[in-house]
Amino acid sequence: MNAHLTAALTAAVRGWHVFPLRPGTKRPALHGEAACPRTGPCECGHRKWEQRATTDPERIRATWSRAPYNVGIATGPSGLVVVDLDLPKNTSKDKGSSDAPSGAASFGALCERAGHAVPDTYRTRTASGGTHLYFTAPPGIRLGNSAGTVAPLVDTRAHGGYVVGAGSTTPAGAYEALCGSVAAPLPGWLLSVLTPAQGPAQRPSVAVAVQSRSYADMALANESRNVASAVTGQREATLFRAARALGRFVAWGDLPRSVVEDALQEAGEAAGLSASECHSTLRSALNWSVAHNQRRRGAA
Template identity: 80%
Template sequence: MSTDLMTAALEAAERGWHVFPLRPGTKRPALHGEAACTRTGPCERGHRKWEQRATTDPDRIRAAWSRAPFNVGIATGPSGLVVVDLDVPKDKGSADAPCGAATFGALCERAGHAVPTTYRTRTASGGEHLYFTVPSGVRLTNTAGTVADSVDTRAWGGYVVAAGSITPTGPYEALCGSEAVPLPAWLQTILQPPRKAPEAPSVALTGQSRRYADVALTNEARNVAAAQVGEREATLFRAARALGRFVAWGDLPRSVVEQALQEAGETAGLAASECRSTLRSALNWSITHNQIRRDAA
């Protein structure tokens, strides 16, 4: 098993993916934590976490995996990857629990695209990981439920368990797609962090802030209405997330934002039900997160 796991680590590194050891039979990093760091070796100049120590160096990989049958972790950010995690319901007895593969497939259909064919693995729990490369200079972070129900992503700050690793609940296995393909532009649009929101306006700037909100609403609605096939839902999603902060801060009523973007989405060719679903999830997320940011200010 140790030889097989070393081979899995080396094969991932040959693809340019940065690997690090996970504790045998688990999904947890095998590297020491900051509290136990001796500040020697790789950490001589300061503690280095798993993302910083992940490597493609075959000599380092052979040395590490010769010591124990470590499972293989892939640090997605340094590897230039975004991995879409299609989860399975934790409660498999519930017929109503969403399945990540189904919700992601529905999202792709609404976006006007087939589910991308790319390097894909089956997880120990029965879910799937879809691997995508990202353009140089694009720095995406992890998400949970942003794309769709039971669909998470791993990028900078995250890692996935590589094919060939084994846990008590089962193995991680490569399914199809010999190469990871570039992240689709419409999906990148959804995952791209929204423009940094300014601090909540002071009382003296309330009028100016509301004028800015009105302009933003007009511009976002125009962008949605003019969106092309394949970009429509992603553009609507981004617009709702961008405008949700103004709802959270009291500069725009939610009903006004919903009506404007609903009309723009239908003008672009989206079904009314698709618009409502996308607006509901995107606005809920944006309002919640921007309200938290304002309360913490």
């Protein structure tokens, strides 16, 4: 049995849906819509790589017996969210360094700020020297792909995306499994970062606006109280979550940013955080929340 077939079958045993990539590349080996013969799997209409990805061992053996295809893993059908931790463009595993932080360094800092260690989960080393972290997607939530939403050089692949699986090879190097045999559940704090904003909003009526400001004031009081009473080990994570939650009210115009910053700064210091710790956490969390909550949720 060839190594690429073994890699495809190994992924399928884990429940991950695979499809062939052109030998030595990261590009799908399946035909595009323009060249679709409308026969076989496409008899009832063109089926893209995500639809044709499979865990069926017989289909996998039949496909990989034709050529040493690399292994594509369709993350959506596989129920996966894969975090891609990349290297700065002028950096690789064999070349010079860069002053810019790597995706792994940025992700590690985010985990620390959220009050957690970097999750222990199945991971692979990419051909460029980066890392793929595999997580199981939460049930009932459809996440798409992201590029730089979590942090610079930190991308994610879910529905509509795929990753190159371990055992694949390219001229730049091989994709290798590093550790962990099981994909861990997607951390809650990361889910909150990746959850997309709702659809476009209409201008709220005066009554709705007044109600929103009242709710925003109540949320500010509750979050400030939660931060001030946070225990050691949870203080920075609680402040981070509070700023993320309140940032949407800043984006919607229900609360001035200065009011939110002052209230949470005071609460964080009351909990025992230093002024600089509070300021750094608030700035990054509010910046993200404001940028990703430009549209009010729940508007008709």
